[in-house]
Structure formats: structure tokens, C-alpha cells
Amino acid sequence: MPAIEVGRICIKLRGREAGKKCVIVDIIDDRFVLITGPKQLTGVKRRRVNIDHIEPTDKKIDIEKGASDEEVLKAIESAGLTEFMKEKVKITRKEFLEAKTLI
Secondary structure, eight states, rough: OOOOOOOOEEEOOOTTTOOOOEEEEEEEESSSEEEOOOOOHSSSEEEEEEEEGGEEEEEOOOOOOTOOOOHHHHHHHTTTTTHHHHHOOOOOOHHHHHHHHHH
């Protein structure tokens, strides 16, 4: 199971969106991925992020590479993960440092 793949649900570790969940939409290179919340569901804008700033979860949805926010939202709803995506996670400094050392 690759941790960084299209459709993988992750938690943002850094920035103003820290603790919010997002979905990997595209893999840009070995350091960056394109993510989305989508914004209307989780508040995470579609943007490029460093893979060190996200923590993959065990959940994955079936989407195509480069899927639109509407397609991602439909896939989340069909997988029954809408409430899971809305939940915000409290990130402590200890958890952040542990996640960072695992990468």
C-alpha cells in the first residue's frame, strides 16, 4: 500500500489548515502533491503542498488523477466519508515531530 497516491485521504500538519483533512488529487514530483478538501466540505483549498506537511490516513477514495472538486466530493459522498472528512484533528507538537521523523 503506497502512502502517497491519488485518492489517499490525508491530514494537513502545517499551516492555517493544520488538522483538516484533504485528498491527494495529483502527484507533482517526489516532494510535492496537489491536494483539495474540497473547500466547501473541509475548508482546504486546492493547492500544491510538500509531502512533509501531510500525514496519510488508511482511507482512500477512487478518483482519477486531476479530478475536479465536484468529482472528489461525489467520491467522498459515495464512500460514506462525508462526516469523517468534516472532523478536525488536533495536532500536538509531539505528534507533528513523530510524524516528521517517520518520513
